[in-house]
Amino acid sequence: MITLTVNGAEHKLDVDIRTTILDALRDHLGLTGSKKGCDHGQCGACTVLINGRRVNSCLTLAVMHEGDEITTIEGLGEPGNLHPMQESFLHHDGYQCGYCTPGQIVSAVGMLGEVKDGWPSHVTGDIAHGGADLSNEEISERMSGNLCRCSAYPNIVDAIRQVGTTGKGAV
Protein backbone atom coordinates (compact mmCIF):
# COMPACT_ATOMS: atom_id res chain seq x y z
CA MET A 1 0.00 0.00 0.00
CA ILE A 2 1.38 3.40 -0.96
CA THR A 3 0.10 6.94 -0.43
CA LEU A 4 0.26 9.42 -3.30
CA THR A 5 -0.67 13.10 -3.16
CA VAL A 6 -2.20 14.06 -6.49
CA ASN A 7 -3.67 17.50 -7.20
CA GLY A 8 -3.86 18.17 -3.49
CA ALA A 9 -5.69 14.98 -2.50
CA GLU A 10 -4.16 11.96 -0.79
CA HIS A 11 -4.84 8.54 -2.26
CA LYS A 12 -4.04 5.16 -0.76
CA LEU A 13 -3.23 2.73 -3.54
CA ASP A 14 -2.60 -0.99 -3.58
CA VAL A 15 -0.31 -1.21 -6.60
CA ASP A 16 2.31 -3.59 -7.96
CA ILE A 17 5.80 -2.41 -7.04
CA ARG A 18 6.57 -1.91 -10.77
CA THR A 19 3.84 0.70 -11.27
CA THR A 20 5.05 3.99 -12.73
CA ILE A 21 3.48 7.30 -11.74
CA LEU A 22 1.91 7.41 -15.20
CA ASP A 23 0.22 4.02 -14.79
CA ALA A 24 -0.86 4.87 -11.24
CA LEU A 25 -2.52 8.04 -12.53
CA ARG A 26 -4.20 6.50 -15.56
CA ASP A 27 -5.06 2.98 -14.41
CA HIS A 28 -5.61 3.42 -10.68
CA LEU A 29 -6.81 6.99 -10.22
CA GLY A 30 -8.71 7.43 -13.50
CA LEU A 31 -6.68 10.55 -14.35
CA THR A 32 -6.25 9.87 -18.04
CA GLY A 33 -5.20 13.41 -19.01
CA SER A 34 -1.54 12.40 -18.81
CA LYS A 35 -0.87 10.40 -21.97
CA LYS A 36 1.38 7.46 -22.74
CA GLY A 37 3.12 8.17 -26.03
CA CYS A 38 6.29 6.12 -25.78
CA ASP A 39 6.68 4.95 -22.16
CA HIS A 40 10.45 5.60 -22.51
CA GLY A 41 11.05 9.28 -21.81
CA GLN A 42 11.18 10.15 -25.50
CA CYS A 43 7.98 12.14 -26.13
CA GLY A 44 6.87 14.15 -23.09
CA ALA A 45 3.16 13.24 -23.39
CA CYS A 46 3.24 11.96 -19.79
CA THR A 47 4.68 15.14 -18.28
CA VAL A 48 3.49 15.96 -14.74
CA LEU A 49 4.82 18.28 -12.06
CA ILE A 50 6.39 16.64 -9.02
CA ASN A 51 7.03 19.17 -6.24
CA GLY A 52 6.60 21.84 -8.90
CA ARG A 53 9.12 20.39 -11.36
CA ARG A 54 8.20 18.89 -14.69
CA VAL A 55 9.21 15.25 -15.15
CA ASN A 56 8.33 12.28 -17.38
CA SER A 57 5.89 10.27 -15.27
CA CYS A 58 6.55 7.13 -17.35
CA LEU A 59 10.14 6.91 -16.10
CA THR A 60 9.58 7.03 -12.38
CA LEU A 61 8.04 4.59 -9.92
CA ALA A 62 5.00 5.47 -7.85
CA VAL A 63 6.56 3.94 -4.75
CA MET A 64 9.44 6.41 -5.00
CA HIS A 65 7.12 9.40 -4.66
CA GLU A 66 5.25 8.89 -1.41
CA GLY A 67 4.82 12.27 0.24
CA ASP A 68 5.62 14.24 -2.93
CA GLU A 69 3.14 16.69 -4.48
CA ILE A 70 2.06 15.50 -7.93
CA THR A 71 0.19 17.88 -10.23
CA THR A 72 -1.42 16.66 -13.44
CA ILE A 73 -3.24 18.47 -16.24
CA GLU A 74 -6.50 17.86 -14.33
CA GLY A 75 -5.02 19.69 -11.33
CA LEU A 76 -4.03 22.77 -13.34
CA GLY A 77 -7.59 23.64 -14.29
CA GLU A 78 -10.93 22.25 -15.38
CA PRO A 79 -13.64 23.29 -17.81
CA GLY A 80 -15.09 26.52 -16.46
CA ASN A 81 -11.96 27.24 -14.46
CA LEU A 82 -9.06 26.86 -16.86
CA HIS A 83 -5.42 27.58 -16.12
CA PRO A 84 -4.11 30.49 -18.23
CA MET A 85 -1.93 28.04 -20.16
CA GLN A 86 -4.96 25.89 -21.03
CA GLU A 87 -6.85 29.00 -22.11
CA SER A 88 -3.94 30.17 -24.21
CA PHE A 89 -3.64 26.82 -26.03
CA LEU A 90 -7.37 27.08 -26.83
CA HIS A 91 -7.04 30.66 -27.98
CA HIS A 92 -3.98 29.99 -30.16
CA ASP A 93 -5.18 26.64 -31.44
CA GLY A 94 -2.04 25.00 -30.03
CA TYR A 95 -2.91 21.48 -31.20
CA GLN A 96 -4.48 19.36 -33.87
CA CYS A 97 -5.26 15.85 -32.58
CA GLY A 98 -4.63 16.93 -28.99
CA TYR A 99 -2.72 13.85 -27.88
CA CYS A 100 0.45 15.69 -26.90
CA THR A 101 -1.46 18.69 -25.50
CA PRO A 102 -1.76 17.82 -21.78
CA GLY A 103 1.97 17.09 -21.70
CA GLN A 104 2.75 20.29 -23.60
CA ILE A 105 0.66 22.39 -21.21
CA VAL A 106 2.03 20.88 -18.01
CA SER A 107 5.57 21.07 -19.41
CA ALA A 108 5.06 24.73 -20.40
CA VAL A 109 3.89 25.62 -16.90
CA GLY A 110 6.96 23.93 -15.41
CA MET A 111 9.20 25.54 -18.01
CA LEU A 112 8.01 29.08 -17.24
CA GLY A 113 8.84 28.42 -13.59
CA GLU A 114 12.37 27.47 -14.65
CA VAL A 115 12.72 30.68 -16.66
CA LYS A 116 11.46 32.68 -13.68
CA ASP A 117 14.12 31.03 -11.52
CA GLY A 118 16.74 32.23 -14.03
CA TRP A 119 17.73 28.78 -15.34
CA PRO A 120 19.75 28.96 -18.56
CA SER A 121 19.14 26.77 -21.61
CA HIS A 122 21.27 25.34 -24.40
CA VAL A 123 20.57 28.42 -26.54
CA THR A 124 21.06 31.07 -23.83
CA GLY A 125 23.93 33.35 -24.85
CA ASP A 126 25.65 34.48 -21.68
CA ILE A 127 24.88 31.83 -19.09
CA ALA A 128 27.42 33.13 -16.55
CA HIS A 129 25.30 36.23 -15.99
CA GLY A 130 21.97 36.88 -17.66
CA GLY A 131 18.74 35.01 -17.29
CA ALA A 132 16.72 34.18 -20.36
CA ASP A 133 14.21 35.92 -22.58
CA LEU A 134 11.23 34.18 -24.13
CA SER A 135 12.35 34.26 -27.74
CA ASN A 136 10.96 31.61 -30.07
CA GLU A 137 14.35 29.94 -30.02
CA GLU A 138 14.38 29.75 -26.21
CA ILE A 139 10.82 28.40 -26.05
CA SER A 140 11.52 25.75 -28.71
CA GLU A 141 14.70 24.59 -27.03
CA ARG A 142 13.16 24.46 -23.57
CA MET A 143 10.11 22.59 -24.90
CA SER A 144 12.11 20.09 -26.97
CA GLY A 145 11.16 17.29 -24.57
CA ASN A 146 7.58 17.49 -25.86
CA LEU A 147 7.08 16.10 -29.34
CA CYS A 148 3.99 16.86 -31.43
CA ARG A 149 3.32 14.44 -34.25
CA CYS A 150 0.83 16.91 -35.76
CA SER A 151 3.58 19.53 -35.72
CA ALA A 152 1.44 22.22 -34.13
CA TYR A 153 4.67 23.80 -32.92
CA PRO A 154 4.19 27.39 -34.17
CA ASN A 155 0.90 27.79 -32.33
CA ILE A 156 2.24 25.99 -29.25
CA VAL A 157 5.11 28.48 -29.10
CA ASP A 158 2.69 31.41 -29.51
CA ALA A 159 0.44 30.09 -26.74
CA ILE A 160 3.34 29.71 -24.35
CA ARG A 161 4.87 33.08 -25.17
CA GLN A 162 1.60 34.83 -24.44
CA VAL A 163 1.33 33.35 -20.96
CA GLY A 164 5.04 33.87 -20.35
CA THR A 165 4.95 37.53 -21.25
CA THR A 166 1.48 38.60 -20.06
CA GLY A 167 0.55 36.00 -17.45
CA LYS A 168 -2.81 35.75 -19.20
CA GLY A 169 -4.37 33.04 -21.33
CA ALA A 170 -7.32 34.80 -22.93
CA VAL A 171 -6.78 37.96 -24.95
Add this chain to the structure above:
Amino acid sequence: MKSFAYERASDPKAAAAIASRAHARFIAGGTNLLDLMKIQVETPETLVDITRLPLKEIAEADGGLSIGALVTNSDLAADERVRRDYEVLSRALLAGASGQLRNKATTGGNFLQRTRCSYFYETNARCNKREPGSGCDAMNGFNRILAILGTSDKCIASHPSDMAVAMRALDAEVETLKSDGSTRRLTLPELYRLPGDTPERDTNLEAGELITAVRLPKPLGGTHIYRKVRDRASYAFALVSVAAVIGVENGRMETIRLAFGGIGTMPWRDARVEEALIGEAPSAALFAKAADILLTEAKGHGENDFKIPLMRRVLPAVLREATGVAA
Protein backbone atom coordinates in the same frame (compact mmCIF):
# COMPACT_ATOMS: atom_id res chain seq x y z
CA MET B 1 9.50 -5.50 -16.34
CA LYS B 2 10.63 -8.25 -13.96
CA SER B 3 9.51 -7.73 -10.39
CA PHE B 4 11.98 -6.79 -7.67
CA ALA B 5 12.27 -6.11 -3.97
CA TYR B 6 12.24 -2.38 -3.20
CA GLU B 7 14.25 -0.88 -0.37
CA ARG B 8 14.47 2.78 0.54
CA ALA B 9 17.93 3.45 1.95
CA SER B 10 18.09 5.45 5.17
CA ASP B 11 21.76 6.42 4.94
CA PRO B 12 24.62 5.93 2.47
CA LYS B 13 26.24 3.09 4.43
CA ALA B 14 23.01 1.14 4.56
CA ALA B 15 22.51 1.77 0.83
CA ALA B 16 25.93 0.36 -0.03
CA ALA B 17 25.40 -2.63 2.23
CA ILE B 18 22.02 -3.54 0.70
CA ALA B 19 23.29 -2.99 -2.84
CA SER B 20 26.20 -5.38 -2.37
CA ARG B 21 23.68 -8.24 -2.46
CA ALA B 22 23.59 -10.24 -5.68
CA HIS B 23 21.54 -8.62 -8.48
CA ALA B 24 20.89 -5.38 -6.62
CA ARG B 25 20.95 -1.92 -8.21
CA PHE B 26 20.79 1.61 -6.89
CA ILE B 27 18.04 3.71 -8.39
CA ALA B 28 18.44 7.50 -8.53
CA GLY B 29 16.58 9.47 -11.23
CA GLY B 30 15.64 6.14 -12.79
CA THR B 31 15.68 7.64 -16.29
CA ASN B 32 18.16 5.09 -17.61
CA LEU B 33 17.60 2.15 -15.28
CA LEU B 34 13.79 2.01 -15.59
CA ASP B 35 14.04 2.47 -19.34
CA LEU B 36 16.26 -0.64 -19.47
CA MET B 37 14.17 -2.57 -16.93
CA LYS B 38 11.05 -2.12 -19.05
CA ILE B 39 12.68 -4.02 -21.88
CA GLN B 40 14.38 -6.47 -19.50
CA VAL B 41 17.90 -5.50 -20.45
CA GLU B 42 18.26 -4.81 -16.72
CA THR B 43 16.58 -7.30 -14.40
CA PRO B 44 17.62 -6.39 -10.85
CA GLU B 45 16.19 -8.45 -8.00
CA THR B 46 16.57 -5.61 -5.51
CA LEU B 47 16.23 -1.88 -6.15
CA VAL B 48 17.83 0.36 -3.58
CA ASP B 49 16.17 3.77 -3.72
CA ILE B 50 18.85 6.32 -2.89
CA THR B 51 16.82 9.43 -3.76
CA ARG B 52 16.26 10.39 -0.12
CA LEU B 53 19.91 10.26 0.87
CA PRO B 54 21.48 13.61 1.86
CA LEU B 55 23.72 13.84 -1.22
CA LYS B 56 22.07 16.87 -2.83
CA GLU B 57 24.44 19.71 -1.91
CA ILE B 58 26.92 21.61 -4.04
CA ALA B 59 29.61 22.92 -1.70
CA GLU B 60 32.91 24.74 -2.09
CA ALA B 61 35.83 22.42 -1.27
CA ASP B 62 39.62 22.84 -1.64
CA GLY B 63 39.18 25.83 -3.93
CA GLY B 64 36.86 23.81 -6.19
CA LEU B 65 33.44 22.23 -5.79
CA SER B 66 32.05 19.10 -4.22
CA ILE B 67 28.86 18.02 -5.99
CA GLY B 68 26.56 15.54 -4.27
CA ALA B 69 25.79 12.46 -6.36
CA LEU B 70 22.06 13.20 -6.19
CA VAL B 71 22.24 16.80 -7.43
CA THR B 72 20.00 16.81 -10.48
CA ASN B 73 21.36 17.70 -13.90
CA SER B 74 19.06 20.78 -13.87
CA ASP B 75 20.30 22.05 -10.53
CA LEU B 76 23.91 21.49 -11.47
CA ALA B 77 23.55 23.31 -14.80
CA ALA B 78 21.79 26.25 -13.13
CA ASP B 79 24.17 26.60 -10.20
CA GLU B 80 25.73 30.09 -10.26
CA ARG B 81 29.22 28.85 -9.42
CA VAL B 82 29.10 26.22 -12.14
CA ARG B 83 27.85 28.74 -14.68
CA ARG B 84 30.57 31.20 -13.76
CA ASP B 85 33.62 28.95 -13.17
CA TYR B 86 32.85 25.70 -14.99
CA GLU B 87 30.71 26.92 -17.85
CA VAL B 88 31.66 23.96 -20.05
CA LEU B 89 29.88 21.70 -17.55
CA SER B 90 26.67 23.75 -17.56
CA ARG B 91 26.80 23.81 -21.34
CA ALA B 92 27.27 20.05 -21.62
CA LEU B 93 24.40 19.35 -19.23
CA LEU B 94 22.08 21.74 -21.06
CA ALA B 95 22.94 20.07 -24.36
CA GLY B 96 21.75 16.71 -22.99
CA ALA B 97 18.30 15.10 -22.90
CA SER B 98 15.27 17.36 -22.20
CA GLY B 99 14.07 19.72 -19.47
CA GLN B 100 11.94 16.97 -17.93
CA LEU B 101 14.74 14.39 -17.96
CA ARG B 102 17.31 16.79 -16.53
CA ASN B 103 14.95 17.48 -13.62
CA LYS B 104 15.16 13.79 -12.69
CA ALA B 105 18.60 12.70 -13.89
CA THR B 106 21.31 12.84 -11.23
CA THR B 107 25.04 13.49 -11.33
CA GLY B 108 25.89 9.94 -10.24
CA GLY B 109 23.38 8.32 -12.58
CA ASN B 110 24.51 10.38 -15.55
CA PHE B 111 28.08 9.05 -15.20
CA LEU B 112 26.77 5.48 -15.10
CA GLN B 113 24.18 5.60 -17.89
CA ARG B 114 24.66 2.75 -20.32
CA THR B 115 25.35 2.83 -24.03
CA ARG B 116 22.63 3.67 -26.57
CA CYS B 117 23.84 0.94 -28.97
CA SER B 118 20.60 -0.38 -30.48
CA TYR B 119 21.65 -4.04 -30.18
CA PHE B 120 22.26 -3.55 -26.48
CA TYR B 121 18.59 -2.54 -26.29
CA GLU B 122 17.35 -5.37 -28.52
CA THR B 123 17.26 -8.59 -26.50
CA ASN B 124 16.95 -10.70 -29.67
CA ALA B 125 20.30 -9.43 -30.95
CA ARG B 126 23.79 -10.61 -30.11
CA CYS B 127 25.56 -8.24 -27.75
CA ASN B 128 28.65 -8.95 -25.66
CA LYS B 129 27.90 -6.08 -23.32
CA ARG B 130 24.43 -7.38 -22.47
CA GLU B 131 25.20 -11.08 -22.76
CA PRO B 132 28.95 -11.80 -22.53
CA GLY B 133 30.21 -14.15 -25.24
CA SER B 134 27.13 -13.82 -27.48
CA GLY B 135 28.84 -11.73 -30.16
CA CYS B 136 28.44 -8.17 -31.41
CA ASP B 137 25.81 -7.45 -34.03
CA ALA B 138 26.88 -3.81 -34.19
CA MET B 139 30.30 -4.59 -35.64
CA ASN B 140 28.83 -5.20 -39.10
CA GLY B 141 25.43 -3.66 -38.50
CA PHE B 142 23.83 -0.33 -37.63
CA ASN B 143 26.73 1.37 -35.91
CA ARG B 144 26.29 4.97 -37.01
CA ILE B 145 26.30 6.31 -33.43
CA LEU B 146 29.05 4.03 -32.12
CA ALA B 147 32.70 4.57 -31.25
CA ILE B 148 35.82 4.96 -33.39
CA LEU B 149 38.36 5.07 -30.54
CA GLY B 150 38.95 2.70 -27.62
CA THR B 151 37.01 -0.11 -29.28
CA SER B 152 37.84 -3.83 -29.15
CA ASP B 153 36.84 -6.75 -31.34
CA LYS B 154 34.22 -7.50 -28.67
CA CYS B 155 32.44 -4.13 -28.48
CA ILE B 156 32.40 -0.71 -30.15
CA ALA B 157 29.77 0.96 -27.97
CA SER B 158 30.14 4.70 -27.48
CA HIS B 159 29.64 6.28 -24.08
CA PRO B 160 26.56 8.48 -24.41
CA SER B 161 27.00 11.05 -21.63
CA ASP B 162 27.52 14.74 -22.41
CA MET B 163 28.09 15.66 -18.76
CA ALA B 164 30.92 13.15 -18.37
CA VAL B 165 32.78 14.66 -21.33
CA ALA B 166 32.87 18.07 -19.65
CA MET B 167 33.77 16.40 -16.36
CA ARG B 168 36.69 14.68 -18.07
CA ALA B 169 37.96 17.99 -19.47
CA LEU B 170 37.74 19.47 -15.96
CA ASP B 171 39.66 16.58 -14.30
CA ALA B 172 36.68 15.68 -12.10
CA GLU B 173 37.02 12.82 -9.62
CA VAL B 174 34.27 10.70 -8.13
CA GLU B 175 34.13 9.85 -4.46
CA THR B 176 32.66 6.53 -3.52
CA LEU B 177 31.58 4.53 -0.50
CA LYS B 178 32.01 0.76 -0.55
CA SER B 179 29.82 -1.75 1.19
CA ASP B 180 32.54 -2.35 3.82
CA GLY B 181 32.33 1.33 4.76
CA SER B 182 35.62 2.38 3.13
CA THR B 183 35.81 5.28 0.70
CA ARG B 184 37.92 6.07 -2.33
CA ARG B 185 38.38 8.67 -5.04
CA LEU B 186 38.63 7.80 -8.72
CA THR B 187 39.67 9.88 -11.68
CA LEU B 188 37.45 9.28 -14.71
CA PRO B 189 40.03 7.08 -16.50
CA GLU B 190 40.09 5.05 -13.29
CA LEU B 191 36.29 4.90 -13.09
CA TYR B 192 35.64 3.86 -16.69
CA ARG B 193 36.94 0.75 -18.44
CA LEU B 194 37.70 0.22 -22.09
CA PRO B 195 35.67 -2.72 -23.42
CA GLY B 196 38.63 -5.04 -24.10
CA ASP B 197 37.49 -8.61 -23.51
CA THR B 198 34.97 -7.63 -20.82
CA PRO B 199 32.58 -5.10 -22.35
CA GLU B 200 29.90 -6.14 -19.85
CA ARG B 201 31.73 -4.07 -17.24
CA ASP B 202 31.48 -0.34 -17.99
CA THR B 203 33.28 0.75 -14.83
CA ASN B 204 35.64 -0.39 -12.09
CA LEU B 205 33.05 0.14 -9.36
CA GLU B 206 32.49 -2.87 -7.10
CA ALA B 207 29.12 -4.37 -6.24
CA GLY B 208 27.40 -2.01 -3.82
CA GLU B 209 29.89 0.82 -4.37
CA LEU B 210 27.96 4.08 -4.14
CA ILE B 211 29.08 7.30 -5.81
CA THR B 212 28.60 9.90 -3.09
CA ALA B 213 30.08 13.02 -4.69
CA VAL B 214 32.07 14.47 -7.56
CA ARG B 215 35.00 16.78 -6.94
CA LEU B 216 35.97 19.57 -9.30
CA PRO B 217 39.44 21.11 -8.91
CA LYS B 218 39.83 24.87 -8.76
CA PRO B 219 38.56 26.86 -11.73
CA LEU B 220 40.77 27.13 -14.82
CA GLY B 221 39.48 30.43 -16.22
CA GLY B 222 39.73 30.64 -20.00
CA THR B 223 37.08 30.22 -22.68
CA HIS B 224 34.63 27.34 -22.21
CA ILE B 225 32.92 25.65 -25.15
CA TYR B 226 30.78 22.54 -25.45
CA ARG B 227 30.12 21.79 -29.11
CA LYS B 228 27.68 18.97 -29.79
CA VAL B 229 26.85 17.73 -33.28
CA ARG B 230 23.68 15.67 -33.52
CA ASP B 231 20.91 14.59 -35.86
CA ARG B 232 18.43 17.20 -34.64
CA ALA B 233 18.89 20.54 -32.92
CA SER B 234 17.80 19.34 -29.48
CA TYR B 235 16.88 16.22 -27.49
CA ALA B 236 19.27 13.89 -29.30
CA PHE B 237 22.48 12.16 -28.31
CA ALA B 238 25.80 13.40 -29.66
CA LEU B 239 27.25 12.06 -32.89
CA VAL B 240 30.44 13.82 -31.87
CA SER B 241 31.08 16.45 -29.22
CA VAL B 242 33.98 18.50 -27.90
CA ALA B 243 34.39 20.00 -24.42
CA ALA B 244 37.06 22.68 -24.45
CA VAL B 245 38.64 25.01 -21.90
CA ILE B 246 41.21 27.21 -23.61
CA GLY B 247 43.21 30.09 -22.15
CA VAL B 248 45.37 32.29 -24.37
CA GLU B 249 48.03 34.57 -22.85
CA ASN B 250 50.41 36.77 -24.82
CA GLY B 251 49.39 35.05 -28.02
CA ARG B 252 50.08 31.52 -26.73
CA MET B 253 47.70 28.83 -25.55
CA GLU B 254 48.60 28.45 -21.87
CA THR B 255 45.57 26.41 -20.82
CA ILE B 256 44.29 23.52 -22.94
CA ARG B 257 41.70 21.00 -21.83
CA LEU B 258 39.97 18.98 -24.51
CA ALA B 259 37.63 16.03 -24.06
CA PHE B 260 35.46 14.31 -26.63
CA GLY B 261 32.05 12.63 -26.75
CA GLY B 262 30.51 10.26 -29.28
CA ILE B 263 33.85 9.01 -30.59
CA GLY B 264 35.12 6.96 -27.66
CA THR B 265 34.06 3.91 -25.70
CA MET B 266 34.53 6.17 -22.67
CA PRO B 267 34.48 9.95 -22.34
CA TRP B 268 37.64 10.56 -24.35
CA ARG B 269 40.76 12.59 -23.75
CA ASP B 270 44.19 12.35 -25.34
CA ALA B 271 47.23 13.93 -23.64
CA ARG B 272 49.10 14.01 -26.96
CA VAL B 273 46.56 16.44 -28.41
CA GLU B 274 46.95 18.85 -25.52
CA GLU B 275 50.75 18.54 -25.59
CA ALA B 276 50.79 19.51 -29.26
CA LEU B 277 48.88 22.72 -28.50
CA ILE B 278 50.13 23.88 -25.11
CA GLY B 279 52.39 26.93 -25.17
CA GLU B 280 51.99 27.33 -28.94
CA ALA B 281 50.59 30.22 -30.91
CA PRO B 282 47.16 29.26 -32.26
CA SER B 283 47.03 28.62 -36.00
CA ALA B 284 44.84 26.75 -38.45
CA ALA B 285 47.74 24.44 -39.37
CA LEU B 286 48.33 23.53 -35.72
CA PHE B 287 44.62 22.83 -35.18
CA ALA B 288 44.57 20.46 -38.14
CA LYS B 289 47.59 18.69 -36.70
CA ALA B 290 45.84 18.36 -33.32
CA ALA B 291 42.86 16.70 -35.01
CA ASP B 292 45.20 14.32 -36.87
CA ILE B 293 46.84 13.31 -33.61
CA LEU B 294 43.47 12.70 -31.94
CA LEU B 295 42.33 10.51 -34.81
CA THR B 296 45.57 8.60 -35.41
CA GLU B 297 44.16 5.30 -34.15
CA ALA B 298 40.53 6.01 -35.13
CA LYS B 299 38.77 3.13 -36.81
CA GLY B 300 35.36 3.28 -38.42
CA HIS B 301 33.07 0.29 -38.85
CA GLY B 302 31.18 1.33 -41.95
CA GLU B 303 28.19 3.43 -40.97
CA ASN B 304 30.20 5.41 -38.44
CA ASP B 305 33.17 6.12 -40.76
CA PHE B 306 31.85 9.67 -41.15
CA LYS B 307 32.80 10.48 -37.57
CA ILE B 308 36.47 10.67 -38.56
CA PRO B 309 36.16 13.49 -41.13
CA LEU B 310 33.46 15.09 -38.97
CA MET B 311 35.71 15.32 -35.93
CA ARG B 312 38.56 16.44 -38.16
CA ARG B 313 36.43 19.53 -38.85
CA VAL B 314 34.72 20.01 -35.50
CA LEU B 315 37.86 20.09 -33.32
CA PRO B 316 39.58 22.84 -35.39
CA ALA B 317 36.29 24.77 -35.49
CA VAL B 318 36.11 24.71 -31.68
CA LEU B 319 39.76 25.76 -31.39
CA ARG B 320 39.21 28.62 -33.84
CA GLU B 321 36.20 29.82 -31.88
CA ALA B 322 38.10 29.63 -28.59
CA THR B 323 41.18 31.48 -29.85
CA GLY B 324 39.70 33.82 -32.45
CA VAL B 325 41.93 32.43 -35.21
CA ALA B 326 40.34 32.61 -38.64
CA ALA B 327 39.87 29.54 -40.80
